[in-house]
Amino acid sequence: MNKLLAANFSRMLKNKFLYIGILVLGGAIAMQLYKDYTYVQSHPGEIISLDIFLLMYSKVAIIISSIFAGFFIGTEYSDKTIRNKIIVGHTRIAVYIANMITCVLATLIFFLTPMLVTVLAGLPISGVFTWSSKVLIQTILCSILTVIAFVSIFMPIVMLISNKAVGTITVLIITSLMIFSAVEVGDMLAEPEMIQGVATIGSDGVTIEYSEEPNPNYLEGTARKVWQAVYDCLPGGQISQYGGNTLPQNISMFPVYSFMVILVSSGAGILIFRKKNLK
Amino acid sequence: MDYILTTNALSKSYKDFKALNGLSMNVPKGAIYGFVGKNGAGKTTLIRLICGLQEPTSGEYTLYGRKNTDKEVVKSRRRMGAVVETPSIYLDMTAEDNLKQQYRVLGLPSFEGIHDILKLVGLENTGKKKAKNFSLGMRQRLGIAIALVGNPDFLILDEPVNGLDPQGIIEIRELILKLNQEEQITILISSHILDELSKVSTHYGFIDNGCMIKEMSVAELEAACRKCVHIEVSDIKALARLLDKMKVEYKILSDTTADIYAKVKVSQLTQELMKENCEVYTMQEHDESLESYYISLIGGGKNE
Numbered sequence: 223m224n225k226l227l228a229a230n231f232s233r234m235l236k237n238k239f240l241y242i243g244i245l246v247l248g249g250a251i252a253m254q255l256y257k258d259y260t261y262v263q264s265h266p267g268e269i270i271s272l273d274i275f276l277l278m279y280s281k282v283a284i285i286i287s288s289i290f291a292g293f294f295i296g297t298e299y300s301d302k303t304i305r306n307k308i309i310v311g312h313t314r315i316a317v318y319i320a321n322m323i324t325c326v327l328a329t330l331i332f333f334l335t336p337m338l339v340t341v342l343a344g345l346p347i348s349g350v351f352t353w354s355s356k357v358l359i360q361t362i363l364c365s366i367l368t369v370i371a372f373v374s375i376f377m378p379i380v381m382l383i384s385n386k387a388v389g390t391i392t393v394l395i396i397t398s399l400m401i402f403s404a405v406e407v408g409d410m411l412a413e414p415e416m417i418q419g420v421a422t423i424g425s426d427g428v429t430i431e432y433s434e435e436p437n438p439n440y441l442e443g444t445a446r447k448v449w450q451a452v453y454d455c456l457p458g459g460q461i462s463q464y465g466g467n468t469l470p471q472n473i474s475m476f477p478v479y480s481f482m483v484i485l486v487s488s489g490a491g492i493l494i495f496r497k498k499n500l501k
Numbered sequence: 502m503d504y505i506l507t508t509n510a511l512s513k514s515y516k517d518f519k520a521l522n523g524l525s526m527n528v529p530k531g532a533i534y535g536f537v538g539k540n541g542a543g544k545t546t547l548i549r550l551i552c553g554l555q556e557p558t559s560g561e562y563t564l565y566g567r568k569n570t571d572k573e574v575v576k577s578r579r580r581m582g583a584v585v586e587t588p589s590i591y592l593d594m595t596a597e598d599n600l601k602q603q604y605r606v607l608g609l610p611s612f613e614g615i616h617d618i619l620k621l622v623g624l625e626n627t628g629k630k631k632a633k634n635f636s637l638g639m640r641q642r643l644g645i646a647i648a649l650v651g652n653p654d655f656l657i658l659d660e661p662v663n664g665l666d667p668q669g670i671i672e673i674r675e676l677i678l679k680l681n682q683e684e685q686i687t688i689l690i691s692s693h694i695l696d697e698l699s700k701v702s703t704h705y706g707f708i709d710n711g712c713m714i715k716e717m718s719v720a721e722l723e724a725a726c727r728k729c730v731h732i733e734v735s736d737i738k739a740l741a742r743l744l745d746k747m748k749v750e751y752k753i754l755s756d757t758t759a760d761i762y763a764k765v766k767v768s769q770l771t772q773e774l775m776k777e778n779c780e781v782y783t784m785q786e787h788d789e790s791l792e793s794y795y796i797s798l799i800g801g802g803k804n805e
Contacts, residue, residue: 225608232605233591302589306647307606309552309585311578499515500554501586 226320243286251336259347270349275340277464287329288397292390295380314496367480371457374484378491404458413439455479503530511560520546522711535702536691543711544691583657588644592633596624603650622646638669658690699791709799729760731785739779
């Protein structure tokens with residue numbers, strides 16, 4: 223396994239896409255910080271709250287990492303070099319896990335780049351963290367697990383589709399769907415229970431009174447529980463819940479859900495990859 | 502005899518298609534084993550199975566004494582190198598970087614020997630040129646170089662001269678002979694280019710429709726392909742007496758036919774046989790090449 227990791231890391235560090243991803247994410251967060259800095263300069267009394275920047279580009283980082291994984295693993299198939307590993311006696315489980323660890327590492331690099339830029343560029347321009355250190359650490363650790371869960375979901379796709387282009391496009395579509403459908407579910411769950419109803423003129427003939435009525439789009443009962451569970455369990459839902467002003471309601475369960483996703487998707491991926499006919 | 506690879510009733514099916522159908526073969530240590538068969542005969546499928554790229558549907562193989570069902574077979578694989586169909590090389594890397602990558606995959610402690618391997622395959626002067634800019638022959642040689650990393654003593658080459666120009670074919674042939682004779686590497690070469698195989702092989706295995714039709718050494722093949730006169734007569738005993746008297750080597754094939762391994766004077770032989778009341782029905786000169794032997798083995802075009 224160490225040999226495969228050494229070979230993979232060496233190739234990863236030579237991969238231009240890794241550096242392009244780092245530049246895009248780091249550049250984007252630096253631009254946002256600069257925007258906030260110029261705003262604060264013209265609005266005395268305002269502060270730059272750095273917390274919001276930490277996970278601002280987490281979804282973009284995951285999408286970029288899915289493309290990276292598609293290219294990185296796809297090259298093993300298009301150049302047929304995956305055969306060199308099997309022929310010399312590495313087990314398929316070792317090949318799968320080594321590739322997954324490499325993609326996790328690349329994803330963490332993409333994920334942590336905006337955080338690093340936030341700290342390195344944000345603190346010198348008087349940015350401050352308003353969250354408690356406990357909240358910060360809990361959010362970062364849980365989000366790292368969420369990111370690994372994401373990678374564990376797109377690994378079987380890139381490891382089982384031998385065509386580099388098809389694999390990359392498929393994993394990109396599935397990752398995007400996971401993220402954007404989670405945003406939709408988040409919006410559904412965020413619907414208020416009551417909405418503003420009919421406006422009537424008050425008895426004084428001047429004031430306007432609004433009646434409140436139940437929101438037909440508000441999810442309740444079992445449907446709400448099911449959607450909330452889906453939102454909490456899947457990495458797309460988890461990543462959408464980080465970065466707000468408050469901690470996600472069920473954050474304590476997120477690591478458990480992430481571990482379950484990692485176990486199930488990696489287990490299934492390894493089982494199928496062990497039987498895959500390599501050409 | 503020591504065998505590096507033996508297969509026993511090995512089969513591989515893809516849905517309804519049987520690519521390998523109970524194939525048994527034996528690759529002796531130190532041999533250059535020519536694996537002969539037309540396109541689609543099952544050569545590459547067998548190689549994929551041996552390399553662990555695919556699992557057999559039934560049957561088994563033994564690599565360095567370890568069965569494919571034995572978990573330890575991966576240790577046997579560490580002693581082999583292979584180029585399956587097209588060379589497995591990173592196209593955006595140089596020849597040297599490709600070899601370094603394989604050194605890492607094998608966990609070798611240093612990059613010592615890289616230049617020797619590159620020199621061996623004639624790629625020592627490729628510098629920073631990336632593999633995607635290599636010619637087909639250069640890529641093939643780089644594929645072989647990667648297979649040679651870790652000093653394997655069994656090398657599998659699947660169609661190594663496919664698509665190469667005449668110069669490239671000669672280079673690969675010389676490399677194969679050098680590896681076998683100087684490095685004592687056992688080599689299994691699959692090919693349908695018989696003329697090329699006949700220049701390097703010490704053993705042959707003929708495969709058709711997923712079955713091994715015949716396995717033989719080059720000496721056995723030479724005997725089978727030996728120049729002879731095939732004769733059909735009315736009295737085989739009379740023919741035998743005459744040939745003994747003439748001190749000519751021959752082989753009785755049936756009650757009426759025999760092969761004579763010498764140049765005979767047809768008129769003299771016929772006259773002598775007539776004196777013994779033996780009639781000559783037919784007489785043909787046979788001079789089989791590997792190609793004609795192969796064709797006769799697989800039954801000409803009937804299998805096409």
